[in-house]
Amino acid sequence: MNPDKSDSTVALFAERSSERAKAIELTVNGRNVQVEEGRHRVLLQVLREELKLTGTKFGCGEGQCGACTVLIDGRAVRSCITPVAAARGKKVTTIEGLANNGMLSRVQQAFLDENAAQCGYCIPGMIMSATALLEKHPNPGAEQLREEMNGNVCRCNNFLKIEAAIYRAAGHGREGR
Amino acid sequence: MKRINEFNEDHVVERYEQDEAPRYQFDLTRRGFVQILGAGLVVSMSGNSALASGEPLLSQNRSTKINERLHIGRDGIITIMTSKVEVGQGSRTEITQAAAEELKVSTDKIRLIMADTDLVPNDGGTHGSQTTPRTIPAVRSACAAAGILLMDIAAKNWNADRSKLVSGNGFISEPSSNRRISFGELAGMDEIAKSFDNAPGSDISVTPVNEWKVMGTTPSRVEGENIVNGTYQHPADILRPGMVYGKVLRPPAYNATLRSVDLGPARAMDGVTAVHDGNFVGVTAPTSHLAEQAVKAIEKTAQWDTEPHPSSKELFGYLKNNVSTGGGRGFRRRGGQNTGSIETGLNESTKTVKESYEIAYIQHVPMEPRAAVAEWNNGKVTVWTGTQHPFGVKNELVRAMRVSDENVRVIVPDTGGGFGGKHTGEVAIEAARLAREAGKPVSLRWSREEEFTWAYFRPAGLIETRSGIDDNGNIKAWEFINYNSGTSALATPYDIPNITTQFRACDSPLREGSYRGLAATANVFARESLMDELASAAGVNPFEFRLKHLDDGRLKDVLVKAAEDFDWENRSTLKRENRGVGLSCGIEKGSYTAACVEVEVDRKTGTIHVLDFLQTFECGAIINPDNLSAQVEGSIVMGLGAALWEEMQFENGKILNPTLRQYRVPRFKDVPPIEVVLIDRPDLPSSGAGETPIISVAPAIANAVFAATGVRVRSMPIKSDDLKTG
Numbered sequence: 001m002n003p004d005k006s007d008s009t010v011a012l013f014a015e016r017s018s019e020r021a022k023a024i025e026l027t028v029n030g031r032n033v034q035v036e037e038g039r040h041r042v043l044l045q046v047l048r049e050e051l052k053l054t055g056t057k058f059g060c061g062e063g064q065c066g067a068c069t070v071l072i073d074g075r076a077v078r079s080c081i082t083p084v085a086a087a088r089g090k091k092v093t094t095i096e097g098l099a100n101n102g103m104l105s106r107v108q109q110a111f112l113d114e115n116a117a118q119c120g121y122c123i124p125g126m127i128m129s130a131t132a133l134l135e136k137h138p139n140p141g142a143e144q145l146r147e148e149m150n151g152n153v154c155r156c157n158n159f160l161k162i163e164a165a166i167y168r169a170a171g172h173g174r175e176g177r
Numbered sequence: 178m179k180r181i182n183e184f185n186e187d188h189v190v191e192r193y194e195q196d197e198a199p200r201y202q203f204d205l206t207r208r209g210f211v212q213i214l215g216a217g218l219v220v221s222m223s224g225n226s227a228l229a230s231g232e233p234l235l236s237q238n239r240s241t242k243i244n245e246r247l248h249i250g251r252d253g254i255i256t257i258m259t260s261k262v263e264v265g266q267g268s269r270t271e272i273t274q275a276a277a278e279e280l281k282v283s284t285d286k287i288r289l290i291m292a293d294t295d296l297v298p299n300d301g302g303t304h305g306s307q308t309t310p311r312t313i314p315a316v317r318s319a320c321a322a323a324g325i326l327l328m329d330i331a332a333k334n335w336n337a338d339r340s341k342l343v344s345g346n347g348f349i350s351e352p353s354s355n356r357r358i359s360f361g362e363l364a365g366m367d368e369i370a371k372s373f374d375n376a377p378g379s380d381i382s383v384t385p386v387n388e389w390k391v392m393g394t395t396p397s398r399v400e401g402e403n404i405v406n407g408t409y410q411h412p413a414d415i416l417r418p419g420m421v422y423g424k425v426l427r428p429p430a431y432n433a434t435l436r437s438v439d440l441g442p443a444r445a446m447d448g449v450t451a452v453h454d455g456n457f458v459g460v461t462a463p464t465s466h467l468a469e470q471a472v473k474a475i476e477k478t479a480q481w482d483t484e485p486h487p488s489s490k491e492l493f494g495y496l497k498n499n500v501s502t503g504g505g506r507g508f509r510r511r512g513g514q515n516t517g518s519i520e521t522g523l524n525e526s527t528k529t530v531k532e533s534y535e536i537a538y539i540q541h542v543p544m545e546p547r548a549a550v551a552e553w554n555n556g557k558v559t560v561w562t563g564t565q566h567p568f569g570v571k572n573e574l575v576r577a578m579r580v581s582d583e584n585v586r587v588i589v590p591d592t593g594g595g596f597g598g599k600h601t602g603e604v605a606i607e608a609a610r611l612a613r614e615a616g617k618p619v620s621l622r623w624s625r626e627e628e629f630t631w632a633y634f635r636p637a638g639l640i641e642t643r644s645g646i647d648d649n650g651n652i653k654a655w656e657f658i659n660y661n662s663g664t665s666a667l668a669t670p671y672d673i674p675n676i677t678t679q680f681r682a683c684d685s686p687l688r689e690g691s692y693r694g695l696a697a698t699a700n701v702f703a704r705e706s707l708m709d710e711l712a713s714a715a716g717v718n719p720f721e722f723r724l725k726h727l728d729d730g731r732l733k734d735v736l737v738k739a740a741e742d743f744d745w746e747n748r749s750t751l752k753r754e755n756r757g758v759g760l761s762c763g764i765e766k767g768s769y770t771a772a773c774v775e776v777e778v779d780r781k782t783g784t785i786h787v788l789d790f791l792q793t794f795e796c797g798a799i800i801n802p803d804n805l806s807a808q809v810e811g812s813i814v815m816g817l818g819a820a821l822w823e824e825m826q827f828e829n830g831k832i833l834n835p836t837l838r839q840y841r842v843p844r845f846k847d848v849p850p851i852e853v854v855l856i857d858r859p860d861l862p863s864s865g866a867g868e869t870p871i872i873s874v875a876p877a878i879a880n881a882v883f884a885a886t887g888v889r890v891r892s893m894p895i896k897s898d899d900l901k902t903g
């Protein structure tokens with residue numbers, strides 16, 4: 001988490017504060033955020049449109065592709081189908097929050113080293129899902145990896161390189177190839 | 178040094194979408210011109226007046242001047258300009274490599290401006306695998322020419338013997354005197370400005386393959402770090418000051434026309450603007466959620482007239498009964514062959530086969546749906562959008578918005594996938610129209626359902642064949658008629674005395690356009706399936722049968738190599754229940770491919786499991802091996818989807834499976850072990866590789882399914898109730 005952001009509170013809609021019916025508070029990449037209820041339907045829209053965190057992508061809007069994956073309290077969720085209210089009081093981490101003072105996370109570095117991206121559109125979601133996966137299972141087997149990652153689609157069909165990147169992040173070589 | 182190879186200039190790319198009538202006919206004149214807001218545009222470079230004033234080139238055939246192609250800054254940074262886009266195929270990295278190679282600098286000295294119509298020369302769109310064979314040579318010649326001019330001028334200034342000078346790392350130096358001068362200093366001289374104002378001479382030599390230092394290697398991916406840290410901006414991610422979000426009201430079915438609509442309910446909403454212009458209805462709002470709500474509100478008031486529309490169930494009969502008579506589609510008549518007489522050939526045959534093959538419509542499903550951000554400033558519109566054809570989209574905008582050429586700028590940020598699906602500018606036009614109405618920059622991104630319904634499709638096709646063999650297992654007749662899908666790879670590479678191959682254009686019920694590999698996928702599927710049927714009729718191993726009818730050395734090479742590496746000879750004779758192997762081969766876009774595959778069929782469910790896939794691929798000299806293998810792997814896995822599951826279902830003018838839940842694309846668990854065998858031919862020019870590897874996938878699988886079950890499935894996707902015995 002980026003420490004220089006941690007204590008700042010960002011009021012997204014300071015204006016019209018008197019009539020602000022309800023605000024939802026959450027923490028995104030270490031910073032506290034308030035969102036006006038009703039302005040957005042799902043978390044993805046808050047991240048992209050309010051916080052300008054465009055690293056989290058829209059792919060389908062129906063929980064079927066994983067492009068919008070973020071962590072809520074460490075768990076991978078599809079932000080395109082997560083109502084804003086479901087993130088109330090929770091800690092949200094997006095792809096922009098993974099690096100520490102510009103130091104890429106282990107998973108990010110592994111994706112870079114394996115040249116795992118073609119168009120790169122699925123990659124933030126892949127990295128977030130892989131981060132959650134390796135948190136749970138630091139040494140995933142081939143089947144486990146595929147099971148856990150199956151909800152993330154890459155239409156450049158770069159699955160083998162992405163898989164290699166996840167194995168690299170887990171600390172072993174190109175298993176499963 | 179050897180001359181760069183010349184490439185076939187008349188390679189016309191098959192692009193059905195280019196025949197289309199404009200999407201929207203706006204009635205802009207009756208509205209006053211809206212006050213345009215927004216900050217000035219950031220121009221990523223300055224100091225080159227030739228760039229700022231130069232009319233963009235209209236054709237790649239006109240030679241691009243050196244100063245239109247590259248710019249050397251005082252700091253020694255070299256900026257290369259091209260209208261090619263990066264859609265994931267690695268062109269940004271490959272063009273960077275090409276420039277670094279010819280200028281003898283490291284890749285971090287190279288910057289690329291891709292696809293900004295105000296700044297770059299028109300190299301054509303990114304389609305038909307033309308970046309590698311055409312744009313890379315153009316970049317190499319310009320850079321090589323620039324390198325020579327820099328050297329000339331350094332020699333002249335120093336009054337030195339030119340042959341004693343060396344170039345490297347962005348400096349020209351004279352080892353004997355220890356003199357050196359940077360590219361940046363040289364670039365500031367008038368003589369350079371003057372000499373760069375010419376096209377590179379046609380006699381420019383480029384670095385021969387055996388001296389390549391940067392090309393032929395796998396440097397780290399340009400922009401790679403931004404991709405993993407989340408700051409890489411795709412078109413949908415562009416943010417402009419004051420930007421609002423757009424949404425378009427879509428008809429409930431194809432062929433539906435709007436009778437009436439009331440914009441009132443949307444306009445009553447806070448911060449919402451709404452526009453109804455001709456057949457276009459759309460809104461803008463401060464957030465995309467509010468824009469959706471506004472569209473829902475007016476949707477309730479909309480009245481539509483609908484017309485009947487054929488369904489996917491009756492598709493192939495429909496195509497056959499609706500052969501179009503209209504002309505104007507010259508490219509569609511290509512690829513036809515007429516040798517000997519089919520009737521004579523069939524009479525000479527002892528066994529004949531008459532079969533037809535069906536290929537479904539499919540969608541490209543790029544991960545990033547179509548997206549655009551449009552902004553007007555003083556009557557000029559700038560649109561950031563994901564397209565493979567920036568100058569084409571610029572022209573579409575000029576026509577639709579009725580503004581002059583100078584008043585449209587299209588910028589294509591690196592785009593989240595295209596696969597031939599993003600040649601047109603509908604989303605750019607929609608965003609521009611909405612931005613004009615709102616007086617603010619507008620961001621518009623299609624939903625997945627819009628993408629599945631309103632983007633153009635890969636054409637469906639019906640292929641009817643008649644063929645025959647004699648007692649010696651020689652093919653005597655080959656008639657091959659393709660309805661609707663197109664002409665790519667229509668011609669057979671096999672040596673047959675009597676051939677008719679023909680394409681018949683049809684009135685397609687769905688909107689059609691390009692797709693990775695175009696019609697080659699359909700034509701090679703039918704051809705390679707039929708080759709197997711004939712081999713089986715002749716009682717000959719399908720590998721031997723193909724070889725016997727092949728003259729083309731490069732195609733033979735990939736086929737033989739695939740069979741060897743797969744251990745075809747042995748594996749094709751093994752008998753295991755519901756398991757079998759298949760092979761196929763083909764040529765497209767100057768690249769050669771062969772595939773061998775093993776499948777197992779679950780006879781209870783009819784499910785096909787691909788156990789093992791091997792492909793050989795040859796596309797001349799290899800520029801970036803890692804990127805090439807990624808392109809080939811990606812093509813193979815993409816091909817699995819079209820081979821096994823993907824098809825559009827439609828009825829009453831509606832797509833019945835417009836979601837990723839219903840339309841199945843390949844996922845991690847579907848990826849079989851894949852072996853890619855790249856054959857490097859440094860003696861041959863490089864051709865594109867993003868498309869051709871896809872063509873051998875489906876026929877190899879269909880042939881393996883036949884070997885496993887004795888059931889011949891003649892459709893793509895390959896599925897049939899006959900595969901189920903339980």
Ligand code: FES
Nearest residue numbers: 059060063066080
């Ligand atoms: S955009 Fe959320 S899963 Fe596809």
Ligand code: FES
Nearest residue numbers: 119120122154156
């Ligand atoms: S890299 Fe393009 S979608 Fe995965």
